[in-house]
Amino acid sequence: xxxxxxxxxxxxxxxxxxxxxxxxxxxxxxxxxxxxxxxxxxxxxxxxxxxxxxxxxxxxxxxxxxxxxxxxxxxxxxxxxxxxxxxxxxxxxxxxxxxxxxxxxxxxxxxxxxxxxxxxxxxxxxxxxxxxxxxxxxxxxxxxxxxxxxxxxxxxxxxxxxxxxxxxxxxxxxxxxxxxxxxxxxxxxxxxxxxxxxxxxxxxxxxxxxxxxxxxxxxxxxxxxxxxxxxxxxxxxxxxxxxxxxxxxxxxxxxxxxxxxxxxxxxxxxxxxxxxxxxxxxxxxxxxxxxxxxxxxxxxxxxxxxxxxxxxxxxxxxxxxxxxxxxxxxxxxxxxxxxxxxxxxxxxxxxxxxxxxxxxxxxxxxxxxxxxxxxxxxxxx
Numbered sequence: 308x309x310x311x312x313x314x315x316x317x318x319x320x321x322x323x324x325x326x327x328x329x330x331x332x333x334x335x336x337x338x339x340x341x342x343x344x345x346x347x348x349x350x351x352x353x354x355x356x357x358x359x360x361x362x363x364x365x366x367x368x369x370x371x372x373x374x375x376x377x378x379x380x381x382x383x384x385x386x387x388x389x390x391x392x393x394x395x396x397x398x399x400x401x402x403x404x405x406x407x408x409x410x411x412x413x414x415x416x417x418x419x420x421x422x423x424x425x426x427x428x429x430x431x432x433x434x435x436x437x438x439x440x441x442x443x444x445x446x447x448x449x450x451x452x453x454x455x456x457x458x459x460x461x462x463x464x465x466x467x468x469x470x471x472x473x474x475x476x477x478x479x480x481x482x483x484x485x486x487x488x489x490x491x492x493x494x495x496x497x498x499x500x501x502x503x504x505x506x507x508x509x510x511x512x513x514x515x516x517x518x519x520x521x522x523x524x525x526x527x528x529x530x531x532x533x534x535x536x537x538x539x540x541x542x543x544x545x546x547x548x549x550x551x552x553x554x555x556x557x558x559x560x561x562x563x564x565x566x567x568x569x570x571x572x573x574x575x576x577x578x579x580x581x582x583x584x585x586x587x588x589x590x591x592x593x594x595x596x597x598x599x600x601x602x603x604x605x606x607x608x609x610x611x612x613x614x615x616x617x618x619x620x621x622x623x624x625x626x627x628x629x630x631x632x633x634x635x636x637x638x639x640x641x642x643x644x645x646x647x648x649x650x651x652x653x654x655x656x657x658x659x660x661x662x663x664x665x666x667x668x669x670x671x672x673x674x675x676x677x678x679x680x681x682x683x684x685x686x687x688x
Contacts, residue, residue: 312538312548330547345417347426356431356506357619358439359397359453359481361490365501369396369474391485392454393494394470395502398424400477421477425458427506428479432456439618440483442490444505446652446664447616450487456480505618534560590633595676598669602628605666608657616660617667625667636684642668643677650674 310318310333313325318333327333400421419427431437431453440451459465459478467473467480481502485491493499537549541562548564602625609616617625624642627634634642646668652661653670669677 316548330542343415343417344423345419346423347430356397356427356436356504358436358441358447358505359483360441360444360503360505361451361494361499361501362443362503363498363500365503369399369472369501391491392482393485394467394472394480394482396467396472396474396478397456397481397502397504398427398479399474400424401475424477424479427504428456428458438615441505441618442493442499443648444503446649446661447618447621448487448490449615449660450485451490452484452486453481454484455482505620537562590635591639591680592631592633594628594634594669595672598673598676599628599631601666601670601672602626602668604657605663605670608663609667612660612663616663621664621667628669628673636680639677639680642673643681646670646674646677 310320310327310330312330313319315325317325318327318330319325320327320333398419400423401418403416403418406415406417437453437456438449438451439447440453441447457466457480459467459474459476459480462473462476462478465472467478472478472480485494490499534549537560541547541549546563546568548568549560549562550565552559552561605617606622606625606629609622614622624638626632627638646665649661649665649668650671652659653665654662656662657666
C-alpha cells in the first residue's frame with residue numbers, strides 16, 4: 308500500500324513526509340488504488356484455472372503469436388503452418404491487472420505471485436483442463452486444446468524467446484492447437500488477440516490467518532498478530548487505524564483505531580441494512596421452473612458429449628438451477644449478464660455446444676426473469 312501510517316499516527320506516501328491526517332486524504336492526494344494479491348483457495352483448487360479463454364483484449368496486455376503471423380515469419384519459419392498452433396503467456400507474475408467493481412464503484416489492481424502462478428499452472432494440468440477453452444469468457448468451444456505448458460525459468464534463456472517474448476521469470480506459457488475453423492479464422496484476422504484465464508481465486512485479505520476474534524460492540528472482529536494485516540481489514544471495513552489487545556500474553560491487533568469507531572460503524576451498518584432491499588442479504592427461489600427444466604436437459608445433453616460443452620462455472624450453475632437451490636442477487640446479475648451475451652450462440656439445436664451452454668444457465672426463460680429482477684432493482688436504487 309503506497310500510503311503508510313507513521314509513528315505520529317499521520318500518513319505518508321511512500322517514503323515521503325508524514326503530513327496527511329487520514330489514509331483517505333493521502334490516497335486522494337495521490338489518486339492511489341488498492342493493489343490486491345490473488346491466491347488459490349485451497350478448498351477450490353480443482354477450479355483454480357477452469358479454462359483458458361481467447362479474447363479480443365487480454366487482461367495481461369500481451370498478445371499471442373500464431374504460426375502463420377507474418378510479423379513472426381522469421382522466428383516461426385520452421386513451424387508447419389498446417390499445425391495451426393499459437394503460443395502465449397497465460398499468467399505473468401506480479402503483473403498488475405486493472406479491475407473495476409461496479410457494485411462498490413471501486414477501482415483496483417490484482418496480481419499473482421510467481422508461486423501462485425506455478426500452482427495455478429500445475430492445477431490446470433492436474434485437473435485435466437487442457438481441452439477447456441472459451442471465447443470471450445462467454446461460451447465453450449471445441450477443437451481448441453493446450454498441448455504444451457511450461458514455466459519460464461530465465462527471461463533471456465527460455466524457449467519463449469524464439470517467439471519474440473522476453474517476459475519475467477516465472478511466467479506461465481502455453482502452446483495451443485486450434486482445430487476449430489471458425490476460431491482459427493478469428494485468430495488470423497486479428498479478432499482474437501490474446502488469452503485470459505478463467506478460474507476461482509480469492510484475495511490475500513480473505514486468506515489472512517487470523518489468530519483469533521473478539522466480540523466488540525456486537526460485532527465479531529478478527530485479531531491479527533501483525534499491524535499490517537489488521538490495517539488491511541480495517542480498510543475493507545471502512546475505518547482507519549488499528550488498536551491493540553492482549554491474547555494469551557501476546558499483543559494482537561484489531562481493525563479500527565478504537566471501539567468508538569466500531570460502534571459508529573455498527574450504527575451505519577444498521578441504517579444501511581434497513582434502507583437496502585433484500586438483494587444483498589437474501590436469495591431468490593422463485594425463478595421459473597422452465598429454467599430448471601432447461602438446465603436439466605442441458606446437463607443430460609452435455610453428459611452425452613462427455614461434458615465438453617461447459618466450463619466448471621456453467622456446470623455448477625446448472626446444478627444449482629436443476630436442484631432449485633437459492634440464488635443470490637449477485638448470481639442473478641451474473642446470469643443476466645452471461646445469458647444476454649450468450650444468446651447469440653443459441654441455435655436451438657442441442658447438437659451445438661452454444662445451445663447447451665446457454666441452457667445450462669436456464670435459457671430464454673431465465674434470461675427474461677433475470678432481466679425483470681435486475682431492472683426492478685435498478686429502478687428501486
